[in-house]
Structures are given as structure tokens and as C-alpha cells.
Amino acid sequence: GNSVTQMEGPVTLSEEAFLTINCTYTATGYPSLFWYVQYPGEGLQLLLKATKADDKGSNKGFEATYRKETTSFHLEKGSVQVSDSAVYFCALSSNTGKLIFGQGTTLQVKP
């Protein structure tokens, strides 16, 4: 079946550090891939997405590339800020239209 695995958190970084949050998936077919972000006390917001192999999604300095050969969609940012502290969820869209989520990775950025 479809599944998403994210690296375990929490991830703690200093401001301006480089961020990578790993995400790998198992799926039949060619799902769309997403990163959602949840800021403290809020719901989920779409951060970026990619719909086919080798696509790169980007937003707010974050990037992720759809890698079919490694079944991965790792999230990266070159220089994190305190305001990036949040929970990040990797997800895929199944062929029935449902989203399958990873368990979430908490990022804490210290000044």
C-alpha cells in the first residue's frame, strides 16, 4: 500500500543553518507529492508540491525535488529563520485522491 516515512524529530538548528528533512514514499503509480507546514496553534498550510518525476516545488525559500529513482521528496532550505519553527508533514496523493501523511517532523530554530 501507499505510505510516507519522514525523518524523526525534533530537529533543532541555529538561525541561518541549512535544513534538510528527509521524506521517502511507497506508492503505486505516480502520485503527487506535498509538503505541508503547521505553525504553532494553527492548521496545515500547503508549503509546496510536485506532480511528476524531476519536478521541483519551491516556496518561501524551501525546495523539494520529486526523485522517482530514490522514491524521495526531501525538503531543503539554505538558511532557516526562527519563524520557520513549525511541524512539517510530507504527504502523497493516492490514486483515490486521499492524502497519505508522514508522521511529521518538528523543527525548532534557535536565534
Next chain:
Amino acid sequence: DVKVTQSSRYLVKRTGEKVFLECVQDMDHENMFWYRQDPGLGLRLIYFSYDVKMKEKGDIPEGYSVSREKKERFSLILESASTNQTSMYLCASRDSGADTQYFGPGTRLTVL
């Protein structure tokens, strides 16, 4: 902008009570979803609806029911709340044919 609203941000109920969680979206989306979010488990799908009066079970429907009488509104019902239903509940909507879901702010439910 798509707006998904949920009736309460925080809710405290007693064991055995009937609980209604309401969700409203303003973008005429056909599809609506209810998830619960628990630490270490991510989001798990409870129920979803492809259209008015239509509903399908998700991965964890036990102890829950739903109602969709109008296109913009999707209600989650806990017939007899139990302490293991203490959680964050998130509603989402999506246009049919699209792949992006839009989420509400969540309702943190505590069952005592």
C-alpha cells in the same frame, strides 16, 4: 483565498457526551475530509465526502459518524465521546479533479 473554518478551536467534553464538530468551506469544493492528528502518528483520515449526502469511511472511522447535508458544510459526530478520542481534529476541502487539500485551523478536543 480558500477559507475553511471550524466551529471551535478548543472543546472540552465529558465521557459519553454526543459531540458535534462543524466545518464550513467557502470555495464550492465537492470533496471534504476529517482527520485526527496525534503526536507521532501524523494525520489519519476518519471520513471523507465526495458530494452532498455522500460519505466514505477513511482509515479510522470507528466511534465516529459524519453528515453532509449541504455542500459547504461537513460535520463530524462523536456519538458517545471517550477519552481515547481526545485529539486535534482537522477538516479539509478539495476541488474535485485537483490534488491540493485546504485545511481549517483545527479543533482541539479534550474528553474527560
